[in-house]
Amino acid sequence: MLRxxxxxxxxxxxxxxxxxxxxxxxxxxxxxxxIARRGAFHLVVAGGNTPRAAxxxxxxxxxxxxxWHIYHGDERCLPVEDAERNSVMLEDTWxxxxxxxxxxxxxxxxxxxxxxxxxxxxxxxxxxxxDLVLLGLGEDGHTASLFPDHxxxxxxxxxxxxxxxxxxxxxxxxxxxSAWRLRQTRALFFLVCGAGKQNxxxxxxxxxxxxxxxxxxxxxxxxxxxxxxxxxxETQ
Ligand SMILES: O=C1O[C@H](COP(=O)(O)O)[C@@H](O)[C@H](O)[C@H]1O
Numbered sequence: 001m002l003r004x005x006x007x008x009x010x011x012x013x014x015x016x017x018x019x020x021x022x023x024x025x026x027x028x029x030x031x032x033x034x035i036a037r038r039g040a041f042h043l044v045v046a047g048g049n050t051p052r053a054a055x056x057x058x059x060x061x062x063x064x065x066x067x068w069h070i071y072h073g074d075e076r077c078l079p080v081e082d083a084e085r086n087s088v089m090l091e092d093t094w095x096x097x098x099x100x101x102x103x104x105x106x107x108x109x110x111x112x113x114x115x116x117x118x119x120x121x122x123x124x125x126x127x128x129x130x131d132l133v134l135l136g137l138g139e140d141g142h143t144a145s146l147f148p149d150h151x152x153x154x155x156x157x158x159x160x161x162x163x164x165x166x167x168x169x170x171x172x173x174x175x176x177x178s179a180w181r182l183r184q185t186r187a188l189f190f191l192v193c194g195a196g197k198q199n200x201x202x203x204x205x206x207x208x209x210x211x212x213x214x215x216x217x218x219x220x221x222x223x224x225x226x227x228x229x230x231x232x233x234e235t236q
Contacts, residue, residue: 001129001185001186002183002185002186002188002217002218002219003217003218004217004218005217006217006218007217007218008190008204008216008217008218008219008220008221009219009220009221010221010223010228011220011221011222011223012223012224012225012228013222013223013224013225014224014225015193015224015225015226016050016053016193016194016224017053018224019054019191019193019222019223019224020051020053020054020056020057021057022222023051023054023189023191023222024054024055024057024058024060024061025061026189027043027054027058027132027134028058028061028062028063030131030132030187031043031063031064031067031068031131031132032063032064034131034132034186035064035067038131039067040067040068040069041067041068041069041131041132042069042071042126042128042129042130042131042132043068043069043070043071043130043131043132043133043134044071044072044073044130044132044133044134044177044182044185045070045071045072045073045086045090045134046073046134046135046136046144046191047072047073047074047075047076047086047089047090047136047144048086048089048136048138049089050136050191050192050193050194051134051136051191052089052093054191055089055090055093055094056093056094058094058098059094059097059098063098065098065099065100066099066100066101068100068104069104069106069126070090070095070100070104070105070106071106071124071125071126071130071177072086072087072090072106072107072108072177073133073134073135073143073144073145073176073177073182074086074108074144074145074146074174074175074176074177075087075107075108075110075117075145075174075175076110076145076171076173076174077110077111077113077114077117077171077173077174077175078110078111078171079111080111084171085110087107087108106121106124106125108121108175109121110174110175113173114163114164114165114173114174114175115163117163117175118159118161118162118163118175119161121160121161121175122159122160122161125160125161125177125181129184129185129186130184130185130186131185131186131187132185132186132187132188132189133182133183133185133187133188133189134189134190134191135182135188135189135190135191135212135215135216135219136190136191136192137190137191137192137197137200137201137204137212138169138200139196139197139199139200140168140169140200140210141200141203141204141208141210141211141212141213142167142168142169142210142211142212143190143211143212143215143216144176144177144182144211144215145162145164145167145174145175145176146162146176146178146179146211146214146215147164147167147168147169147211148168148209148210148211150164150166150211152178152179152211152214152215153178153179153180153181154178154179154180154214154215155180156180157180158178158179158180158181159178160177160178160180160181161175161176161177161178161181162175162176162177162178163175164176179211179214179215182215183215187220188215188216188218188219188220189219189220189221189222190212190216190219190220190221190222190223191222191223192221192222192223192224192227193223193224193226193227194224194226194227195226195227197223197227198227198228198229198230199229200212201223201227201228201229202229204216205229
């Protein structure tokens, strides 16, 4: 389980391609361990563009798909087939190509509106800890759909899901797992690529109050060289 006061571990790789290869292998390993120990693998996936290549690699690896359970960290309130939805990206890059039982793929019903979708999704989430949570990092330090200057639901026993109506990145209406629920996991990985993420990473390293930092103590942060803020020594 995650420790409250542990610092994130920064892992720098050359580029998104290298991270994607390594990440897909790591997810496969963690899944196999979870299935061997507990009979199932409960994974929360990140949306956005950064994890696309990693997801696209997963179907090429030998996984026991029948035991996988997929949840989202967040979703944008758009029509079901909208290309900007995280569920559409996930289906296109990965899920449509593997035999995970459809009853074990839990898309957020964000087309119903944020409030209703958040209510429904809170009932869908498992009672136990997740095995692995994957998260991204926005240019402003947001993660999942937890944005700066909002309530991120960090306190113990806050609701597991939040309805968001004024996200700083379109669309404004979204559903997100709360910071507290995202941390109910055995492992937490962030994926961060591209120079556009340098400011957010700098803020995180300087202990600024951004959502990623609130969620990410004891996380493993996988980043490419372009994302690592200039002027800071590299770490591994
Ligand atoms: O809006 C979102 O942004 C973040 C970061 O996305 P990226 O395209 O910069 O990788 C993402 O993690 C989140 O799931 C998404 O809804």
